[in-house]
Amino acid sequence: MIKIICKISIPFESEKNLKYNVRASSVMHGLLMEKISSDFAEKMHKDSLRPFSQYVRFEKGKNIWTVSAVGQQACENIIVPLMNLKNAYIKYKHDNILFSEAEILKLSYDELLRNNYIETEKYISRIINIITPAAFKSSGNYVILPTLRLIFLSLARKFDNAFGIVNNNYEILAEETEKNISVSDYKLSSASFSVEGVKIPSFSGYINFRISGDTSFKSYVSMLCNFAEYSGIGIKNALGMGQVFSEIKEC
Amino acid sequence: MIKIICKISIPFESEKNLKYNVRASSVMHGLLMEKISSDFAEKMHKDSLRPFSQYVRFEKGKNIWTVSAVGQQACENIIVPLMNLKNAYIKYKHDNILFSEAEILKLSYDELLRNNYIETEKYISRIINIITPAAFKSSGNYVILPTLRLIFLSLARKFDNAFGIVNNNYEILAEETEKNISVSDYKLSSASFSVEGVKIPSFSGYINFRISGDTSFKSYVSMLCNFAEYSGIGIKNALGMGQVFSEIKEC
Numbered sequence: 001m002i003k004i005i006c007k008i009s010i011p012f013e014s015e016k017n018l019k020y021n022v023r024a025s026s027v028m029h030g031l032l033m034e035k036i037s038s039d040f041a042e043k044m045h046k047d048s049l050r051p052f053s054q055y056v057r058f059e060k061g062k063n064i065w066t067v068s069a070v071g072q073q074a075c076e077n078i079i080v081p082l083m084n085l086k087n088a089y090i091k092y093k094h095d096n097i098l099f100s101e102a103e104i105l106k107l108s109y110d111e112l113l114r115n116n117y118i119e120t121e122k123y124i125s126r127i128i129n130i131i132t133p134a135a136f137k138s139s140g141n142y143v144i145l146p147t148l149r150l151i152f153l154s155l156a157r158k159f160d161n162a163f164g165i166v167n168n169n170y171e172i173l174a175e176e177t178e179k180n181i182s183v184s185d186y187k188l189s190s191a192s193f194s195v196e197g198v199k200i201p202s203f204s205g206y207i208n209f210r211i212s213g214d215t216s217f218k219s220y221v222s223m224l225c226n227f228a229e230y231s232g233i234g235i236k237n238a239l240g241m242g243q244v245f246s247e248i249k250e251c
Numbered sequence: 252m253i254k255i256i257c258k259i260s261i262p263f264e265s266e267k268n269l270k271y272n273v274r275a276s277s278v279m280h281g282l283l284m285e286k287i288s289s290d291f292a293e294k295m296h297k298d299s300l301r302p303f304s305q306y307v308r309f310e311k312g313k314n315i316w317t318v319s320a321v322g323q324q325a326c327e328n329i330i331v332p333l334m335n336l337k338n339a340y341i342k343y344k345h346d347n348i349l350f351s352e353a354e355i356l357k358l359s360y361d362e363l364l365r366n367n368y369i370e371t372e373k374y375i376s377r378i379i380n381i382i383t384p385a386a387f388k389s390s391g392n393y394v395i396l397p398t399l400r401l402i403f404l405s406l407a408r409k410f411d412n413a414f415g416i417v418n419n420n421y422e423i424l425a426e427e428t429e430k431n432i433s434v435s436d437y438k439l440s441s442a443s444f445s446v447e448g449v450k451i452p453s454f455s456g457y458i459n460f461r462i463s464g465d466t467s468f469k470s471y472v473s474m475l476c477n478f479a480e481y482s483g484i485g486i487k488n489a490l491g492m493g494q495v496f497s498e499i500k501e502c
Contacts, residue, residue: 141433145397148396183441185441186396187439188437188439189438189456190438203437
């Protein structure tokens with residue numbers, strides 16, 4: 001497996017002049033599944049894997065569809081088929097959409113590590129902006145008031161799944177998270193997100209983290225936040241939930 | 252010890268026409284300490300107890316100072332001296348204030364239990380409105396993104412301290428909380444609160460809880476929420492932090 005993550009952003013116009021905001025993301029999931037080969041769709045189903053996330057937004061007068069994939073197979077089977085899309089019919093909205101030129105971002109595992117290497121001995125600040133409603137599951141229940149443990153342990157698990165890492169000690173990570181990460185500033189509120197008419201309890205907003213500890217821990221957490229921009233946080237990322245932007249501030 | 256909690260709310264006018272909002276609460280702490288006998292102040296200091304909370308707010312064109320006390324001794328030594336206050340000089344603001352008639356609420360331990368007895372087999376909803384910035388401390392650090400565990404275990408400890416209950420099993424309570432309380436709806440954000448020029452990291456907003464489990468657990472949690480209206484939540488309630496209103500909705 002070549003360790004790689006990809007993101008494609010495709011602006012599009014709606015024939016009906018519709019604005020596709022984040023709540024339309026689950027509609028775009030249908031289109032994505034049409035474009036993926038049935039072999040690969042079957043494989044994902046069999047392996048119970050969702051090595052991608054996607055969402056749509058209306059920003060600066062434009063509809064933009066963004067799809068991210070983790071791992072070479074997912075990049076080849078999910079991102080490549082979207083590269084030269086010209087148009088599509090969105091059944092749910094009875095709308096034709098016309099795609100413009102796509103922007104593609106490719107990042108290797110090594111680049112992800114290198115880009116997030118933190119040298120400073122001081123603490124760092126990193127913000128996570130939650131741009132589509134997010135939710136976690138814990139003991140079978142939806143959780144909409146996130147904890148540091150839920151955010152970073154679930155990100156670590158996503159990362160490890162994506163890159164085939166099997167020897168992570170999540171209990172030690174939980175302790176380090178408790179000890180070295182604090183929330184310096186935030187604004188969060190419950191939100192609603194519907195998937196095929198079913199409301200999923202969720203939340204949105206932003207959280208600013210203060211991360212201390214040794215340089216390797218700070219680098220690791222910073223990398224998880226960067227990775228989250230591809231994987232999403234929490235559940236149902238393939239349907240548009242939990243998409244985030246993250247920025248680092250050295251202090 | 253007679254098991255009782257009291258709350259006094261005293262409207263007042265400012266000679267300088269100042270509005271005393273919640274951020275002025277720590278200023279009122281000084282006035283309160285002037286009114287308490289030095290013997291009782293000494294006793295609180297020696298026992299490291301703060302059996303009261305207080306805050307000030309400007310609401311509907313009126314300044315209102317509210318002080319709550321838990322336990323008969325605290326009610327007698329803190330609330331009674333405030334009952335017939337006529338005026339006071341607020342040094343920090345170089346302001347004279349004139350008190351109007353006080354409103355007093357008294358609740359016995361038995362009334363607190365009886366008022367919060369939940370009969371329904373269904374879940375109940377209870378909201379906590381955080382009206383002055385709140386914060387928790389955990390392992391020596393400020394925590395401004397609250398967890399259910401922090402909220403309810405710290406309330407249980409306050410309640411047990413207030414009423415001399417010594418045999419509570421907090422680990423079982425933590426498990427029950429995890430199992431039976433969820434957040435159905437909220438809006439929270441970091442806030443700032445200064446105590447004598449020192450900024451205390453804090454948060455404000457509201458949280459709506461959905462509480463299930465047997466009737467005794469629902470009654471207990473409902474009572475803790477009611478008690479919180481007197482004790483406050485989290486730290487520095489004597490200086491004005493963590494004051495809440497709570498309402499129940501049977502579902």
